[in-house]
Amino acid sequence: MEQIPTFFSEKKDIFTYDYNKVNQLVDSDINHYEFIDNLSVPDPDKTLCRDYFQSIMFGKNHIFIDKVLSQLNSSSNNICLPLLHQWLSTSDTKNPRIDNLVIINDKDDSERICQNHVKKAPIFKSFLYDSIISTTDNIDWKEQRGKMNMAFIPSLSLKKVFPISQQRAKYCSQLLKQNSDNCKQPVNMSEFFLNETQAQLQLGMFGFSDEFEQKTNKKIRDAFAGIDTGYTDQFSYEAIQETQTSKGPLSKLFNINENEYKNKGNLIIFAFAGHDTTGHTLTWLLYELCKNVKYKQELIKEIDSYWLKYSEPTYDTLNELPFMTKCITETLRMWPALANGTYRELEYDETIKGIDGNPVSVKKGTYVQVLNWVRHRNKDLWGADANIFNPYRQFKDSEIWSYKGFGTTNVSSDRFSPFTYGPRNCIGKNFSHMEMRLILLYLFKDYDFQLTQEQLNHNISGVNLFTMGPGSYKKDELLGLYVDVVPRKSKL
Secondary structure (H helix, E strand, C coil): CCCCCCCCCCHHHHHHCCHHHHHHCCCCCCECCCCCCCCECCCCCCCHHHHHHHHHHCCCHHHHHHHHHHHHCCCCCCEEEEEEECCCCCCCCCCCEEEEEEEECCHHHHHHHHHHCCCECHHHHHHHCCCCCCCCCHHHHHHHHHHHHHHHCHHHHHHHHHHHHHHHHHHHHHHHHHHCCCCCCCEEHHHHHHHHHHHHHHHHHCCCCHHHHHHHHHHHHHHHCCCCCCHHHHHHHHHHHHHCCCCCCCHHHCCCCCCHHHHHHHHHHHHHHHHHHHHHHHHHHHHHHHHCHHHHHHHHHHHHHHHHHCCCCCHHHCCCCHHHHHHHHHHHHHCCCCCCCEEEECCCCEEEECCCCCEEEECCCCEEEECHHHHHCCHHHHCCCCCCCCCCCCCCHHHCCCHHHHHHCCCCECCECCCCCHHHCCCCHHHHHHHHHHHHHHHHHHEEEEECHHHHHCCCCEEEECEEEEECCCCCCCECCEEEEEECCCCC
16 A cells, blocks of 8 residues: 655655545545535545645645635634544554544534543554553543643642753853854744753753753754654653653653653653744744834833843742733734644534534544634634734633633633643643743843844745744745844843
8 A cells, every 4th residue: 555644754755745646545445534414525526635635744734724614614613624644544554544534613612522522533643652642542641641740730840940941041042142143143043942942841841961952952853844753763762761860850750661652652742742832932922023013122121121120030920921921822822833723532422513504413433623723813703803913912811821820720712722622731831831931031131133034025824743833935944934133232
């Protein structure tokens, strides 16, 4: 059987694959896709599966789905698409299969399904094994979640990690000066933020040594970007060894003698999701601030006021940045790092809204995707300016991080789920918010930022490979956001 590209395939394999071959699989013995009245998208030319699969591999599936919904005039309702994959097969896991994937856009259906259907669709199991994010066994997930929660509780863990994160954020300013050749050269801030968030994760949450972090940071990120994907195996092995002597809260959870594949999967997902989402959110935020100077100046004013009040940040004073919180929230809405949201498998029959808004019955075992991208930009939910960055937007209380929420609750509403809903929400959300605030505090203390002319001329779009980052204007580069770094003449 033809080997099709998958997540973590080499980039060259993804770009050279003949996607027309997918059409040969439609209506073949591996096609298990069933048309669902009032959910499935009409496909008279039988090209939908090919086009959708290609959009996934190229990181544009959120745009593809948005266009399909627009053509159907169904931006607030649900649809079904044929999903080509290789993660399940009755005989050979290398053989492809085509299944239903119901895309959930309705706000009520989105929240209800995530709250009530905890079982994950097995989309990531082929390379993340039974990690906390990919296991389809609810009992196994509960056991893992119970153990790992301890690493992210603010009062028990994050406050202890805070000094390490603070020192690394402080070092950001020095590193930026080096990367910009003393503010003479543009800097790719996408690369910069991904490097820094990966460093914070390894140094703080894992307690890895500086030497290990410096040796592996760039290599593991290149692997995630489709460059030398085989390095993930080497990294996971070396990182597991490193956890045996390191003292970070996450390292304590890994026992090399317990379950090799589960440990490997969890290391990969923490190394990836633990930094990628945060790095992309910071990049998108800087992009919007550079485009909207009045908001940037408002944020700088707030940051200056903070530094006049405090000589050093503390965990408990990070809540005293309300405008920064609004900027981060609006960025999470407009540019959700998890544009795909979450994937679940229905644990019982459901009734959801169809393309025309009328109810449709969906069987137990159906794979569903709760898509953030469309809901977060839905004008019916957010108003006519849904595609415009506006940190003064009227957010609901549940959508804004308060000091109480900073420590205990998940940011969400029926229209907004950047860390997904319910029991399987993002375990690292508190750490992410902590490091974003620290990095922004230290960078804007010393610098201002402007988009380069080349960047201004580039119509930026998101590349959605697990997480969504800014597509680079350079042909030989996947992600990129280029800025000129300007020393601030601060009165501090």
